[in-house]
Amino acid sequence: MTGWTTHHGRAVALPLENIDTDQLIPARFMSAPREEGYGRFLLHDLRRDGDVLRPDFALNQAEAQDASILIARRNFGGGSSREAAVYALQDAGFRVVIAPSFGDIFAANAVNNGLLPARVTEDQADRLLAACPAQMTVDLATQTITSGPDSIAFALDPVWRQKLINGWDDIDLTASHAAAITAFASRRRAHAPWVWPKD
Amino acid sequence: MKALFDKLWDDHVILTREDGAALLWVDRHYLHEGSHHGFRTLAARGMAVAEPRLTVGVADHYVPTRGPVADPAIARMVRTLDENTSAHGIRLFGLGHPAQGIVHVMGPEQGLTLPGMLVVCGDSHTATHGALGAYGFGIGATEVAHVLATQTIWQRKPARMRITFTGVAGPGIGAKDMALAWIARLGADGARGHAVEYAGPAVRALSVAGRLTLCNLSIEGGARTGLVAPDQTTFDWLRGRAFAPADFDAACADWARLASDPDVAFDREVTLDMAEVAPIVTWGTSPEEALPITATLPDPARESDPARASRIAAALDYMGLTAGRPLDSVAVDQVFIGSCTNARIEDLRAAAAVLAGRQAKVPGMVSPGSALVKAQAEAEGLDQIFKAAGLDWVGSGCSMCVGMNGDLVAPGQRCASSTNRNFRGRQGPGARTHLMSPAMVAAAAVTGHLTDVRPLLEGRA
Numbered sequence: 240m241t242g243w244t245t246h247h248g249r250a251v252a253l254p255l256e257n258i259d260t261d262q263l264i265p266a267r268f269m270s271a272p273r274e275e276g277y278g279r280f281l282l283h284d285l286r287r288d289g290d291v292l293r294p295d296f297a298l299n300q301a302e303a304q305d306a307s308i309l310i311a312r313r314n315f316g317g318g319s320s321r322e323a324a325v326y327a328l329q330d331a332g333f334r335v336v337i338a339p340s341f342g343d344i345f346a347a348n349a350v351n352n353g354l355l356p357a358r359v360t361e362d363q364a365d366r367l368l369a370a371c372p373a374q375m376t377v378d379l380a381t382q383t384i385t386s387g388p389d390s391i392a393f394a395l396d397p398v399w400r401q402k403l404i405n406g407w408d409d410i411d412l413t414a415s416h417a418a419a420i421t422a423f424a425s426r427r428r429a430h431a432p433w434v435w436p437k438d
Numbered sequence: 439m440k441a442l443f444d445k446l447w448d449d450h451v452i453l454t455r456e457d458g459a460a461l462l463w464v465d466r467h468y469l470h471e472g473s474h475h476g477f478r479t480l481a482a483r484g485m486a487v488a489e490p491r492l493t494v495g496v497a498d499h500y501v502p503t504r505g506p507v508a509d510p511a512i513a514r515m516v517r518t519l520d521e522n523t524s525a526h527g528i529r530l531f532g533l534g535h536p537a538q539g540i541v542h543v544m545g546p547e548q549g550l551t552l553p554g555m556l557v558v559c560g561d562s563h564t565a566t567h568g569a570l571g572a573y574g575f576g577i578g579a580t581e582v583a584h585v586l587a588t589q590t591i592w593q594r595k596p597a598r599m600r601i602t603f604t605g606v607a608g609p610g611i612g613a614k615d616m617a618l619a620w621i622a623r624l625g626a627d628g629a630r631g632h633a634v635e636y637a638g639p640a641v642r643a644l645s646v647a648g649r650l651t652l653c654n655l656s657i658e659g660g661a662r663t664g665l666v667a668p669d670q671t672t673f674d675w676l677r678g679r680a681f682a683p684a685d686f687d688a689a690c691a692d693w694a695r696l697a698s699d700p701d702v703a704f705d706r707e708v709t710l711d712m713a714e715v716a717p718i719v720t721w722g723t724s725p726e727e728a729l730p731i732t733a734t735l736p737d738p739a740r741e742s743d744p745a746r747a748s749r750i751a752a753a754l755d756y757m758g759l760t761a762g763r764p765l766d767s768v769a770v771d772q773v774f775i776g777s778c779t780n781a782r783i784e785d786l787r788a789a790a791a792v793l794a795g796r797q798a799k800v801p802g803m804v805s806p807g808s809a810l811v812k813a814q815a816e817a818e819g820l821d822q823i824f825k826a827a828g829l830d831w832v833g834s835g836c837s838m839c840v841g842m843n844g845d846l847v848a849p850g851q852r853c854a855s856s857t858n859r860n861f862r863g864r865q866g867p868g869a870r871t872h873l874m875s876p877a878m879v880a881a882a883a884v885t886g887h888l889t890d891v892r893p894l895l896e897g898r899a
Contacts, residue, residue, distance in 0.1 A: 256749055257626055257724045261861040266842050270500070270511045273475065284863045312745075314627040317660060317724075318861060320562040322475065322578035340627050343662050344562055348578035398459045398594060409580070410483070413588045416453060416461060420590055423452045423463050424489075431692070433552060433683030434465045435491050436529075 240353050242406030245378050246334050248307030250386070252371035253297050256312040258282075260345060263316065263324035277323060278330035302372045308335045310367050316345025316356070325352050335377050337384065337393065339364050350399040353406065357384065357393035367391065379404050439702040441598045442667050443633040445695065446573040450556045452590060459592050466551060466572075467585050468541045468559035469495045469523065471515040476560065476582030477522040487526040488589040494550055495523035495530035496541040499842045502533075503805050503832035509844060526586075537680070539808020539834050542566035542654060542778035546646070547808055549679025553668040553693040558585055563778050563858065565656040569649035570676070571668035571696045573633075576657065596662040597705040599632035600698075603640035605712035610892040612788070613648035614780060614856070614875035616640065617655035618718040619710055622728040629661035632706060635698060636666050640712045646675040647784035654779045655858055658725040667697040719765060719888055720860045720873040722753035727860070729765060731878070731890045737761035756862055757870050758850065766888050768872075771851040773802030773829070773883040774865075775876050777839035780856035781807030783814050785876040789856075790820045792880035792894050793827040799886030802829045802879075803845070805837040829883065841866050854882035 268280040286292055292299045298306075309328070315338035316324060325348045328336065335355045346356040355377065359367065367375075367386060376385040377393075379400055384391045401407070413420075428435060440448070447462075454460040469476075473495075480487070487493060500507075500515040507513040516533055523530040531538045537548060542563055545551045553571035557564060560582045567574030577591065585591055601620055621628065636652055644652065649666045656664030666672075673690050676682055683689040716730035729736075735754065738761060741747035754761055759768065775781065775789050786806060804824045806812040812834055815821055821831045838845040839857035841864070847853045849868030856879045857864075860871040872888060881891035 256745075257726075259724070259859075259861045261859065261864050265863055265867070266840050269472070269842070270515050284867055314625075314630075314660070317626055318562065318657075318859060320560055320576040320578050321472070322580060325578070340630055342627070342660065343630060344576050344578060344657075348580065351578065351580035396594060398455075398457050398592075401457070409584050409592055410485075410587050413461065413584065413590060413592070419452050420461075420463075420588065424589070427463055427465075431465075431554065431689075433685075433689050434555060436550060436681045437684075438491075 240406045240408060242404050243353065244380050244404055245376065246307065247374065247376045248334065249302070249305055250308035250310055250367070250371050250373055250375045251297050251303040251306035252368045253309060253311045254368050257314045257317060258311055259318035260316055260321050260324040260342070261318055264321065264327040269321060269323050273326060276330045277326040278332070281327040281331040305332070307332050308337065308375055308377065309333050310337045310364065310371060312364060313339040313361070315341050317342035320344045322348045325349050325354055329354055337364065337367060350402055353403060355379070355403055357395060359391060359393050363391045439699045441698040441702045441704060442571070442635055442665055442696055443573070443598050446554065446556065447595055449554065450573070458594055460595060461590050462556060462593055464558055464585050464589050464591055465492060465555040466557045467493045468545055468557070469493060469519070469528070470498050470541055470561065471500045471519045472560050473522065473582055474518050475579035476586055479583035480586050485587045487528065487586050490527045492589060493528045493586070494545065495519055495528050495532070496544055497532045497538060498540045499836045499840065501835040502843055503835050503837045503845055512843060537808065537810055539810065540778045540781065540836055543782060543807030543811065546570055546650060547679070547810060549676055549682040552676065552683070552689070553672060553696055558591060562657045563654050565661065565664040566650050566654040566778060568653040568656070568663055568665040569646060570672055571666065571693065573663055573665070575663045596631055596633040598635070599629055599706040599708070600635045600637055600704045602638035602707070602709045603636070603712055604638050604709060605640060607640055607643070607712050607715070610717055610877055610895050611715055612875050612877070613644055613651035615715050615718045617652050618720065618725065618728040618873065619715045620708065621655065621659040621725050622718070624659055624708065626658060626724045626726040627660035629656070629659045632661055633663045633665065634661040636664060641666060642669065645784055646672060647782040650782065651779055658858060668693050717875065717878050717891055719878065721757065721759065721765060723756055723860055723862045725860060725873065727753055728873070731765055731888060733765055735759055735761055735763050735765060758852070766890060769887045770800055770854045770872070770882050772800050772847065772853050773798070773879050774838045774853055774855045774857065775879050776803065776805030776807070776837050777857040778807065779858040780876045781805060781811065783811050785856065786811070786815050786820050789876040789880040790823040791898055792877050792884065792891060794823050796827060796884045798828040798883035800883060802883055803832055803838060804829050805832050806834050808834050827883065838865055840864065847871070854879045854888065
């Protein structure tokens with residue numbers, strides 16, 4: 240995973256609450272290999288009326304085609320643990336999602352793939368939604384979103400911030416603690432042998 | 439003073455970094471067909487599975503519930519799980535295994551989940567396992583790869599929340615109603631960032647099956663995990679399970695400490711009185727959009743907040759419902775009893791108690807939560823009750839809860855469902871889902887519309 244500090248791009252407004260992971264990518268697409276690209280599955284059913292793209296849907300409009308920042312209302316990405324929801328956003332070109340709250344598992348998955356889940360207040364979300372479509376700058380170092388003259392501080396777990404900036408890979412990080420893990424495992428086995436099931 | 443969650447957390451911390459991130463030991467890692475992303479990461483890095491014995495594979499999301507798999511893409515998903523678990527020496531409860539089932543039904547049923555464990559799975563309903571006093575939570579594909587490679591996971595400690603249910607559940611009211619009641623009150627993100635402990639007399643009175651249902655739905659209120667302190671009910675239920683500890687009494691002695699200390703302070707406390715909990719159904723497209731069956735549908739015209747009004751209008755529109763109508767006037771097209779939420783033997787008994795000697799007015803499916811639940815139900819004759827009522831009795835799997843195996847609700851069709859998500863399109867594109875308890879699903883089957891189950895239970899056990 241590559242780290243990043245500043246992102247400048249076009250923001251698109253999706254002023255809906257509870258955009259759950261089943262909306263982000265319907266379950267029927269999840270058997271596809273990642274190499275095929277998940278971008279075409281993003282919000283697949285919400286964007287369509289039957290087989291026809293809804294012209295009034297924000298992501299279907301011309302100015303949204305090169306958007307990389309998505310702004311939504313509360314509880315974005317609630318529901319399933321499917322990381323495919325993050326793949327769909329990324330493969331469609333998104334680097335940042337801004338909302339008043341996120342599903343916990345979605346947010347963790349996002350950070351593990353370099354996608355920023357930036358938390359703002361409801362009022363700040365309203366301001367940013369009203370500004371769309373617009374060019375915005377998101378800075379992880381200062382933890383701010385700049386939209387024209389407006390500068391908004393967003394909330395983010397400091398661990399996640401460092402991870403996004405440095406592009407850390409957890410498996411590599413954990414490898415440096417191998418001795419502590421081995422020692423813990425033998426203590427665990429002594430204390431709770433039933434954790435290791437019979438063969 | 440420690441809460442139950444503190445004790446579980448402390449028991450699994452390998453180390454805590456200065457920035458607050460903790461590396462936790464994983465006792466049990468369940469894998470289903472969706473694990474293919476994680477195995478691919480492992481293969482790309484040339485890594486082995488750190489603890490194959492602590493890892494358990496289950497085929498559930500894509501398994502057929504009737505006959506062989508027709509769709510090659512679905513068959514490939516089931517086959518890939520076979521190949522990955524076999525290559526890494528991981529125990530598999532695959533398609534055709536006599537104890538196969540939905541991961542959150544099968545794991546506890548086998549005694550592979552035990553009190554005090556830290557349990558993860560690439561599935562958001564993993565908090566189900568908290569019903570036994572385990573710390574269970576759902577993880578994504580990157581984390582699945584990390585657990586496979588290291589048997590550990592990085593987490594920041596969630597805040598602690600307690601939801602206390604006081605009083606006694608009335609007839610026809612169960613764990614599903616308790617769960618939907620708190621989610622309706624607090625919202626689908628109401629417990630975000632929190633580890634929820636369920637407590638109080640009405641929780642103590644629940645069977646293990648009921649506790650599994652209650653914990654299962656924790657994620658629908660945004661909680662990171664859901665827990666019930668283990669007690670004699672838990673121990674009695676676990677004794678004799680296939681993978682229960684050889685020295686069961688020694689294990690029970692250790693598990694007895696897994697309760698919140700009496701004076702511990704929680705970060706957040708919520709109390710619900712069971713006298714206020716009625717049979718509940720969802721009317722909209724989020725689990726928070728739930729109301730007692732005796733209520734009327736909300737009316738956006740009566741909402742002062744325009745955002746809320748437009749959300750209600752959009753949900754009513756998708757659901758094909760008219761504002762202000764009584765909920766129990768809503769006709770359904772079909773019913774489904776199944777899923778990790780409500781497909782245990784107690785759930786099937788509750789549905790059968792309503793259906794016995796009655797006819798379903800609409801078609802429907804009953805999918806037991808595991809092959810063992812199926813066998814038990816057949817031994818008790820429950821399958822005959824469902825079939826005599828006109829419902830299909832099928833095999834075990836995630837089935838119509840998520841539709842990945844091809845069991846779908848057709849566009850525009852309305853389904854009374856014992857599952858966990860009423861999201862748009864969850865049961866198939868354009869499907870309209872109403873969540874409720876298995877007994878309430880059975881009642882809807884009998885009358886052909888959303889129905890208060892309580893009058894149908896009068897004069898019955």
